[in-house]
Amino acid sequence: MTEPLFRDDAYTREAPGRVTALTDRGGVVLDASLFYPTGGGQPGDSGVLRWAGGEMAVATCVKGDADEIVLVPAAGAALPPVGTAVEQVLDWDRRHRLMRMHTALHLLSVVLPFAVTGGAVGEEKGRLDFAMEQPPEDKAALEAALNALIARDLGVTVDWITDDELAANPGLVKTMSVQPPKGAGRVRLIRIGTEDDQVDLQPCGGTHVARTGEIGPVRLGKVEKKGKLNRRVNIHLVEA
Secondary structure (H helix, E strand, O other): OOEEHHHHOOOOOEEEEEEEEEOOOOOEEEOEEOOOOOEOOEOOOOEEEEEOOEEEEEEEEEEOOOOOEEEEEOOOOOOOOOOOEEEEEEOHHHHHHHHHHHHHHHHHHHHOOOOEEEEEOOOOEEEEEEEOOOOOOOHHHHHHHHHHHHHOOOEEEEEEEEHHHHHHOHHHOOEOOOOOOOOOOEEEEEEEEOOOOEEEEEEOOOOOOOEHHHHOOEEEEEEEEOOOOEEEEEEEEOOO
16 A cells, blocks of 8 residues: 555655555555546646665656555656665646646536536646536636636635445535545545635545635636537636
């Protein structure tokens, strides 16, 4: 099992680790990972591993067997031997853009209260697919509503509920295409706003900013038709 350090603090940029395994496909498994693995529409983190006498560029990060997190090296990179103590250095600028976009997409699902059928988090552009037969009537008003939520500088916090509590509250799950991980006994929730003034609450394992104001202004992009009952809504960070 790899301890997911990113889950406790998405703002940590460097952390120690120890190599516990090398996969048969050339990946590196650590005892604790600063790097977020690809999942839930969010791409895996990149960065660098450093150790005494060596360095490895991390191209991306993926989920491995069981609860392992696998760091994928850049082509031709030397791998640290099993047992090596390493220093993990995150590509922070990239991670932070992904955090901003992921949180903005949560807010997009607030201003467009339809079931989400898919999504993708990008560094400059992200999108959600909605079970929505007709496109938004007023794109300018939608963009203004989204930016107004961002400008409220709402707190973004983590909570946990049990699998049974989630089963009893199916309305928490907005995504039809990606279901929250179950079976571990508890599910991670992301809350935007306070319990008394809550804007959004949904299961999510990704990384997010601490306050919505950190997202900065966004621009609404294309609204594309993806099937009879699906619309893809794209958004862009104004300052990527």
